[in-house]
Amino acid sequence: QKEVEQDPGPLSVPEGAIVSLNCTYSNSAFQYFMWYRQYSRKGPELLMYTYSSGNKEDGRFTAQVDKSSKYISLFIRDSQPSDSATYLCATPQRGGYQKVTFGTGTKLQVIP
Amino acid sequence: GAGVSQSPRYKVAKRGQDVALRCDPISGHVSLFWYQQALGQGPEFLTYFQNEAQLDKSGLPSDRFFAERPEGSVSTLKIQRTQQEDSAVYLCASSLASNEQFFGPGTRLTVL
Numbered sequence: 115q116k117e118v119e120q121d122p123g124p125l126s127v128p129e130g131a132i133v134s135l136n137c138t139y140s141n142s143a144f145q146y147f148m149w150y151r152q153y154s155r156k157g158p159e160l161l162m163y164t165y166s167s168g169n170k171e172d173g174r175f176t177a178q179v180d181k182s183s184k185y186i187s188l189f190i191r192d193s194q195p196s197d198s199a200t201y202l203c204a205t206p207q208r209g210g211y212q213k214v215t216f217g218t219g220t221k222l223q224v225i226p
Numbered sequence: 227g228a229g230v231s232q233s234p235r236y237k238v239a240k241r242g243q244d245v246a247l248r249c250d251p252i253s254g255h256v257s258l259f260w261y262q263q264a265l266g267q268g269p270e271f272l273t274y275f276q277n278e279a280q281l282d283k284s285g286l287p288s289d290r291f292f293a294e295r296p297e298g299s300v301s302t303l304k305i306q307r308t309q310q311e312d313s314a315v316y317l318c319a320s321s322l323a324s325n326e327q328f329f330g331p332g333t334r335l336t337v338l
Contacts, residue, residue, distance in 0.1 A: 216268030226290025
Protein backbone atom coordinates (compact mmCIF):
# COMPACT_ATOMS: atom_id res chain seq x y z
CA GLN A 115 0.00 0.00 0.00
CA LYS A 116 1.33 3.41 -0.97
CA GLU A 117 1.52 6.00 1.79
CA VAL A 118 -0.57 8.46 -0.22
CA GLU A 119 -3.30 7.13 -2.52
CA GLN A 120 -4.97 9.14 -5.22
CA ASP A 121 -7.40 8.29 -8.02
CA PRO A 122 -5.47 8.90 -11.26
CA GLY A 123 -8.56 9.91 -13.23
CA PRO A 124 -8.72 11.33 -15.80
CA LEU A 125 -11.46 13.66 -14.65
CA SER A 126 -13.28 15.71 -17.26
CA VAL A 127 -15.63 18.57 -16.28
CA PRO A 128 -17.33 21.47 -18.07
CA GLU A 129 -16.06 24.99 -17.54
CA GLY A 130 -17.56 26.57 -14.43
CA ALA A 131 -18.06 23.27 -12.58
CA ILE A 132 -16.93 22.64 -9.03
CA VAL A 133 -14.13 20.09 -9.00
CA SER A 134 -13.40 17.77 -6.09
CA LEU A 135 -10.03 16.00 -5.95
CA ASN A 136 -9.31 13.53 -3.18
CA CYS A 137 -6.50 11.60 -1.52
CA THR A 138 -6.16 9.21 1.38
CA TYR A 139 -3.05 8.60 3.44
CA SER A 140 -2.03 5.73 5.67
CA ASN A 141 0.30 7.18 8.30
CA SER A 142 -1.45 9.03 11.11
CA ALA A 143 1.87 10.72 11.93
CA PHE A 144 1.61 12.84 8.79
CA GLN A 145 0.80 16.40 9.84
CA TYR A 146 1.40 18.60 6.82
CA PHE A 147 -0.30 18.25 3.48
CA MET A 148 0.21 19.91 0.14
CA TRP A 149 -1.42 20.13 -3.22
CA TYR A 150 0.75 20.61 -6.30
CA ARG A 151 -0.36 21.40 -9.82
CA GLN A 152 1.64 20.02 -12.75
CA TYR A 153 1.06 21.18 -16.30
CA SER A 154 2.12 18.90 -19.14
CA ARG A 155 5.91 18.80 -19.57
CA LYS A 156 6.43 21.11 -16.58
CA GLY A 157 7.55 20.57 -13.00
CA PRO A 158 5.04 20.57 -10.14
CA GLU A 159 4.19 23.92 -8.52
CA LEU A 160 2.86 24.32 -5.00
CA LEU A 161 -0.82 25.34 -4.81
CA MET A 162 -1.82 24.89 -1.20
CA TYR A 163 -0.09 23.95 2.06
CA THR A 164 -2.12 22.93 5.11
CA TYR A 165 -1.28 21.76 8.60
CA SER A 166 -4.32 21.11 10.69
CA SER A 167 -7.68 19.58 10.08
CA GLY A 168 -10.27 21.86 8.56
CA ASN A 169 -10.41 24.09 5.52
CA LYS A 170 -7.96 26.51 3.96
CA GLU A 171 -9.12 28.80 1.19
CA ASP A 172 -7.10 30.63 -1.48
CA GLY A 173 -9.14 32.26 -4.21
CA ARG A 174 -11.02 29.58 -6.12
CA PHE A 175 -9.15 26.80 -4.31
CA THR A 176 -10.07 25.20 -0.98
CA ALA A 177 -7.99 22.51 0.70
CA GLN A 178 -9.64 20.32 3.29
CA VAL A 179 -8.01 17.87 5.69
CA ASP A 180 -9.86 15.30 7.79
CA LYS A 181 -7.28 13.63 10.02
CA SER A 182 -9.83 11.35 11.67
CA SER A 183 -10.45 9.61 8.35
CA LYS A 184 -7.02 10.37 6.83
CA TYR A 185 -8.69 12.11 3.91
CA ILE A 186 -7.45 15.15 1.96
CA SER A 187 -9.49 17.10 -0.57
CA LEU A 188 -8.97 19.98 -2.98
CA PHE A 189 -11.98 21.86 -4.29
CA ILE A 190 -11.81 24.15 -7.31
CA ARG A 191 -14.71 26.55 -7.79
CA ASP A 192 -15.69 28.02 -11.14
CA SER A 193 -13.19 25.78 -12.93
CA GLN A 194 -11.42 27.24 -15.97
CA PRO A 195 -9.76 25.58 -18.97
CA SER A 196 -6.47 26.91 -17.57
CA ASP A 197 -7.02 24.61 -14.55
CA SER A 198 -6.48 21.62 -16.84
CA ALA A 199 -3.46 19.88 -15.33
CA THR A 200 -2.47 17.02 -13.08
CA TYR A 201 -3.06 17.64 -9.38
CA LEU A 202 -0.80 15.90 -6.90
CA CYS A 203 -1.45 15.56 -3.20
CA ALA A 204 1.67 15.27 -1.10
CA THR A 205 3.07 15.20 2.40
CA PRO A 206 6.58 15.72 3.80
CA GLN A 207 7.77 12.58 5.55
CA ARG A 208 9.74 14.21 8.30
CA GLY A 209 10.58 17.58 9.74
CA GLY A 210 13.78 19.49 9.15
CA TYR A 211 13.59 19.18 5.39
CA GLN A 212 10.77 18.30 3.08
CA LYS A 213 11.34 14.85 1.68
CA VAL A 214 7.99 14.88 -0.04
CA THR A 215 5.85 11.82 -0.71
CA PHE A 216 3.49 12.35 -3.63
CA GLY A 217 0.29 10.66 -4.67
CA THR A 218 -0.13 9.34 -8.19
CA GLY A 219 -1.79 12.55 -9.35
CA THR A 220 -5.25 13.13 -10.83
CA LYS A 221 -5.39 14.43 -14.38
CA LEU A 222 -8.08 17.10 -14.75
CA GLN A 223 -9.49 18.42 -18.00
CA VAL A 224 -11.83 21.43 -17.96
CA ILE A 225 -13.76 21.62 -21.20
CA PRO A 226 -14.75 25.09 -22.48
CA GLY B 227 15.23 35.89 -11.03
CA ALA B 228 15.37 32.69 -13.01
CA GLY B 229 13.81 29.52 -11.71
CA VAL B 230 15.33 26.06 -11.53
CA SER B 231 16.74 24.98 -14.86
CA GLN B 232 17.59 21.49 -16.02
CA SER B 233 19.52 20.22 -19.00
CA PRO B 234 19.15 18.50 -21.27
CA ARG B 235 15.35 18.66 -21.46
CA TYR B 236 15.27 15.40 -23.42
CA LYS B 237 17.79 12.59 -23.52
CA VAL B 238 17.68 9.37 -25.49
CA ALA B 239 20.19 6.73 -24.51
CA LYS B 240 20.89 3.24 -25.67
CA ARG B 241 20.73 0.61 -22.99
CA GLY B 242 24.08 0.38 -21.25
CA GLN B 243 25.12 3.98 -21.89
CA ASP B 244 25.99 6.38 -19.09
CA VAL B 245 24.04 9.65 -18.81
CA ALA B 246 24.52 12.86 -16.83
CA LEU B 247 21.64 15.17 -15.99
CA ARG B 248 22.28 18.71 -14.80
CA CYS B 249 20.34 20.91 -12.40
CA ASP B 250 20.88 24.64 -11.85
CA PRO B 251 18.97 25.61 -8.69
CA ILE B 252 17.69 29.04 -7.79
CA SER B 253 20.61 31.16 -6.64
CA GLY B 254 21.06 31.01 -2.88
CA HIS B 255 18.89 27.96 -2.33
CA VAL B 256 20.57 25.74 0.21
CA SER B 257 18.52 22.60 -0.34
CA LEU B 258 18.40 20.58 -3.53
CA PHE B 259 16.31 17.50 -4.27
CA TRP B 260 16.16 14.99 -7.11
CA TYR B 261 12.96 13.09 -7.92
CA GLN B 262 12.11 10.44 -10.49
CA GLN B 263 8.67 10.57 -12.13
CA ALA B 264 7.59 7.54 -14.13
CA LEU B 265 4.81 7.90 -16.68
CA GLY B 266 1.43 8.31 -14.99
CA GLN B 267 2.97 8.41 -11.52
CA GLY B 268 3.80 11.05 -8.97
CA PRO B 269 7.43 12.08 -8.36
CA GLU B 270 9.46 9.70 -6.19
CA PHE B 271 12.23 11.06 -3.96
CA LEU B 272 15.77 10.09 -4.95
CA THR B 273 18.22 12.20 -2.96
CA TYR B 274 18.70 15.42 -0.98
CA PHE B 275 21.59 17.87 -0.63
CA GLN B 276 22.10 20.62 1.89
CA ASN B 277 24.76 22.80 0.28
CA GLU B 278 27.40 20.33 -0.93
CA ALA B 279 26.54 17.62 1.57
CA GLN B 280 24.40 14.73 0.40
CA LEU B 281 22.32 14.10 3.51
CA ASP B 282 19.87 11.54 2.19
CA LYS B 283 20.29 9.17 -0.74
CA SER B 284 17.81 6.59 0.44
CA GLY B 285 15.68 6.89 -2.70
CA LEU B 286 18.39 6.07 -5.22
CA PRO B 287 17.17 2.80 -6.79
CA SER B 288 20.56 1.20 -7.31
CA ASP B 289 24.30 1.81 -7.16
CA ARG B 290 24.12 2.80 -10.83
CA PHE B 291 22.66 6.11 -9.68
CA PHE B 292 25.02 8.75 -8.35
CA ALA B 293 24.45 12.43 -7.54
CA GLU B 294 26.83 15.20 -6.65
CA ARG B 295 26.80 18.89 -5.83
CA PRO B 296 30.49 19.67 -5.33
CA GLU B 297 30.27 23.45 -4.83
CA GLY B 298 26.85 23.63 -3.26
CA SER B 299 25.10 25.02 -6.31
CA VAL B 300 24.86 23.04 -9.58
CA SER B 301 24.06 19.36 -9.18
CA THR B 302 24.52 16.42 -11.52
CA LEU B 303 22.63 13.14 -11.44
CA LYS B 304 24.57 10.39 -13.17
CA ILE B 305 23.13 7.06 -14.22
CA GLN B 306 25.56 4.38 -15.27
CA ARG B 307 24.76 1.48 -17.59
CA THR B 308 21.23 2.71 -18.21
CA GLN B 309 18.38 0.21 -18.29
CA GLN B 310 14.93 0.50 -19.85
CA GLU B 311 13.35 0.82 -16.41
CA ASP B 312 15.34 4.03 -15.91
CA SER B 313 13.12 5.74 -18.50
CA ALA B 314 11.35 8.53 -16.64
CA VAL B 315 11.32 12.27 -16.06
CA TYR B 316 13.98 13.35 -13.60
CA LEU B 317 12.95 16.42 -11.63
CA CYS B 318 15.18 18.70 -9.63
CA ALA B 319 13.86 21.03 -6.92
CA SER B 320 15.51 23.62 -4.73
CA SER B 321 14.43 25.43 -1.59
CA LEU B 322 15.58 27.75 1.15
CA ALA B 323 16.04 25.53 4.20
CA SER B 324 12.79 23.61 4.76
CA ASN B 325 10.53 25.96 2.85
CA GLU B 326 8.63 25.48 -0.40
CA GLN B 327 10.38 23.44 -3.05
CA PHE B 328 10.62 24.98 -6.52
CA PHE B 329 10.77 22.44 -9.30
CA GLY B 330 12.54 22.58 -12.61
CA PRO B 331 10.89 21.40 -15.86
CA GLY B 332 12.59 18.01 -15.67
CA THR B 333 14.72 15.93 -18.00
CA ARG B 334 12.83 13.26 -19.91
CA LEU B 335 15.10 10.23 -20.24
CA THR B 336 14.24 7.50 -22.72
CA VAL B 337 16.36 4.36 -22.71
CA LEU B 338 16.05 2.25 -25.84
